[in-house]
Amino acid sequence: MRYTYCPRCGERLGEKEVGDEGLVPWCGRCERPIWEAFTTAVIAAVVNEDDEVALLRQGYISANTYVCVSGIMKPGETAEDAMVREIGEELGLHVKELTYMGSWPHKNGDMLMLGFCALAEKAPLTLSREVDSAKWVPFDQALPLIREGSIAQRLVKASIALRRGA
Numbered sequence: 001m002r003y004t005y006c007p008r009c010g011e012r013l014g015e016k017e018v019g020d021e022g023l024v025p026w027c028g029r030c031e032r033p034i035w036e037a038f039t040t041a042v043i044a045a046v047v048n049e050d051d052e053v054a055l056l057r058q059g060y061i062s063a064n065t066y067v068c069v070s071g072i073m074k075p076g077e078t079a080e081d082a083m084v085r086e087i088g089e090e091l092g093l094h095v096k097e098l099t100y101m102g103s104w105p106h107k108n109g110d111m112l113m114l115g116f117c118a119l120a121e122k123a124p125l126t127l128s129r130e131v132d133s134a135k136w137v138p139f140d141q142a143l144p145l146i147r148e149g150s151i152a153q154r155l156v157k158a159s160i161a162l163r164r165g166a
């Protein structure tokens with residue numbers, strides 16, 4: 001999101017030449033650049049040693065398809081901390097190993113999603129109230145349950161390839 005007004009003081013932004021960045025949105029009152037803002041989120045394909053992936057159904061996202069654990073990062077948190085926290089909150093699982101898989105811009109650049117493959121113990125899932133249902137799905141049945149072309153589907157596909165190579 002590109003700001004028109006300074007989010008700190010409300011001054012209308014101008015532009016200023018800043019180093020290699022060229023012209024950037026600038027608040028003359030705060031004397032600082034106001035960079036375009038986006039939200040950073042984390043998303044994981046949670047897998048276990050039996051070649052299964054934990055998929056969730058969240059009514060507020062979609063009634064028919066399954067999604068991966070995801071959540072918004074908090075200021076000051078590392079992406080790894082955020083991912084472990086979200087997996088604990090949403091599924092009640094303990095992460096044994098976290099592998100960074102890549103990042104995907106989402107919602108026209110308003111969000112950046114950092115994707116992980118998270119290896120967890122195969123344990124019963126303890127759901128948060130945000131999650132309507134969740135289940136362990138064998139790798140070979142997972143992809144058709146996830147929306148075609150979605151970040152979740154690409155992440156699960158890449159994570160299955162990673163685990164099969166392991």
Ligand SMILES: [Zn+2]
Nearest residue numbers: 006009027030
């Ligand atoms: Zn300002």
